[in-house]
Amino acid sequence: MSVLEVRGVTVGLGGRTVLRDIDLTLDLGDLTGLIGPNGAGKTTLLRSILGLVRVASGRVLVDGRPVRPRRSTVGYVPQRHEFAWDFPISVENAVMTGRTGRIGLLRRPGVEDWRAVAAALERVGMTDLARRPVGELSGGQRQRVLVARALALQPRVLLLDEPFTGLDLPTQELLTGLFQELAGEDKAVLMTTHDLLGALDTCTRIALLNRTIVADAPPSELLDPEPWMRAFGVGESSPLLKILKVM
């Protein structure tokens, strides 16, 4: 069942068309890898799904309704460097900031909010570190905090921006397991990644993006090099395409 629909979305930034006529549908249970070269518009696509950039034309629907930042339950995990890790705050309070929009102006977190935070921390396996200052966490733990912060809103759609950047392989593997489980729990997960091999191996769907969606299919149907050559602008002899032969 589709929970997120992007229909004919075109986005211009500073007079340039950054995204053109994007169609993308996310189904519950899908773990979709959004793959493309640098500057392909991956982060912009995530931001337009969230309603953070003005869409020149087209529509984004969550559960059949237009997105609105405060109302819609789209969980967002921005890149790790966006977060001020030197801030003196505990893990649980950092996760609580995911609910600030819902808590609303001039109010403080209530019982329901703390319950949601506890459940989110439990889900990512960080309950034991709930009171630890965020600055003391490892890279993988930090990524878990950001995922928990998104889960604190109990979203059905989860958007992850480069969750593996700067993490070692065992940590990437653990996080991939977590993302697969989340997709299995009645969520649609969309993540941008540079790890092509990992995405082909673990995602249920791959969307190739370069200003527009070049291809969108399960990995097993994307073994033809042609769409990859178009998305990345490379020739037939590119080492990139050797990955496809491995699969």
Next chain:
Amino acid sequence: MSISEFLADLTNPDLAFLPKALLIAVMSSVVCGVVGCYVVLRGMAFIGDAVAHAVFPGLAVAFVLQGSLVVGGAVAGVVTAVLVAVFSQNRRIKEDSVIGVFYVASFALGVVIISQAPGYAGSLQQFLFGSITGVPDEDLYTAAVTGLLLLAAVLLLHQQFVTVSLDRELARAVGLRVFWLDIALYVLVTVAIVISVRTIGNILVLALLVTPAATARLLTDRLGVMMLLAPAIGGSGAVVGLYLSWSYDLPVGGSIVLVLAGVFLAAWTFAPRHGLLARRWRRGGLEENPAPAGAV
């Protein structure tokens, strides 16, 4: 001068300005200490400095027209802060450059205005370096009421400020109005500075905002503790500074700021976890027990 003599002077009706000065210095330090926590954590010290300059034309106009300094300074500071927030939306020019343009221009306007007033040099010095004499009662009330309102605003907006300070991108995604929260924070910083500027002075007020909060940051990893510690440090620094100033006939703003700087240096050296000695000691300990390879 002994402490008991200082206390006697404080209660001496002939020296009625002294307890008033103490009260306003302590209130300023407490308010600046709380707001300063956001300033320090967001790396906004330059903005604090800029706001301190920006309130100057308002003070000058109020002085020339014999109006309320608090109101004049607040209007000038808020107008400039809003101008900066608006002009910073143009990403071609970075925010610090916009601040550099507007706040110094604002300060320059203040200098020009006050030069038109009689007794120009004396009043200029009073504005720049602060003075404890001649605090009118109404300024005391204004400062008290404004200070309380400001602390209430901090309490109500705290969750939002923390969310924006941690991660602006997520704050937008969960529907916070980041632009308006920035303006609100600028306004709070401006108000804290305006109620402090008279005693401490235009140039030195930045220390009240930054030093206690930076000291508190060295002493704790908990934001709640930091926001209690900073005003406590600021308030105590104001009392000790005023005592030293009164005893040795030193300028009050300078004395308070030097006391606070001394406390900061002490914390920088001796703080239990983040101090110089603690870090040295820990490094020594680590060499004996090297971390296992591949630890994350």
